[in-house]
Amino acid sequence: MTSPPAREFVPVRIxxxxxxxxxxxxxxxxxxxLSDRAAADGHLLSARKIVKDDIRAIRHIIRDWANRSDVDxxxxxxxxxLTGNDVTIEAIRPLFEKEIEGFGPLFHIISFPKIGTSxxxxxxxxxxxxxxxxFCLPGSPGACKDGWDGILRQQLDYRHKPCNFVEIMPRLEEHLKRGK
Known part of the structure; x- marks a missing residue:
């Protein structure tokens, strides 16, 4: 019995x-x-910005990027x-059509051995x-490393089995086609 052919890498535009x-x-x-790790893993950087902790400003950029064809x-x-200035989640969560509910708990599992209950x-x-x-990650370099190395590196790699985010990307908007 022969095994199926290996999948080829598909770069994600980030x-x-x-x-x-x-x-x-x-x-x-x-x-x-994050930029360095994504590039080292073969992905493409579509945009990079810094924005102040302001709900409207964050939403403006996220909406703009979500409408771009060169961003996956x-x-x-x-x-x-938890501070008063920490508003990323309040800005972005209402924009989700679907939440990836396992992301936060998996991030905590990966982070716990390094920073404990913090x-x-x-x-x-x-x-x-x-x-x-x-994907909304904390602001420390260590948290970005944990998020990329522990979750995103594998889930944004089409070759990762048994499943990954890249293989279902073409189907993320199928709910929009149901009425046709």
């Missing part, structure tokens, strides 16, 4: 948004960490904590909007 009142591109270690996935870093202060989450994946 936009990275850092949510911070203090960072600039030059000192955005978390955004750079959006990764945010920052604004997922992981409870993160509201990492993910969802789908307009056929695009949106």
């Amino acid at each position: 936009a990275i948004l850092t949510v911070s009142d203090t960072r600039k591109l030059e000192d955005d270690v978390s955004g750079q960490t 996935a959006i990764i945010t870093t920052g604004g997922t904590g 992981t409870i202060q993160s509201r990492a989450t993910a969802g789908v909007m307009k056929g695009k994946y949106i």
Whole structure:
């Protein structure tokens, strides 16, 4: 019995948004960490920005990127904590058509051995909007490494089995075609 042929890698077009009142591109270690890891794994950077902790400003960028044909996935870093300025989740969660409910718990499982119970202060989450994946990670470089290395590297790799996010990308908007 022969095994099925190996799948070829499919690069994902990724936009990275850092949510911070203090960072600039030059000192955005978390955004750079995600950009570097995505590129090293063969993905394409479609856009990268920094935005202040402002619900309307965050939503504006997310909506813009969700409408772009050169973006498959959006990764945010920052604004997922519990302080008054942490508004990434409040800005983005209402935009989800579907939430990827296992993302946050899996992030906590990966984070716990490194930072212990402090992981409870993160509201990492993910969802789908307009056929695009949106992943919201905490703002620390360590959390970005955990999110990429522990979840996104595999789930954004078409070769990962038994299943991955890339193989279902073409079907994310099939609910829009049902009425036709």
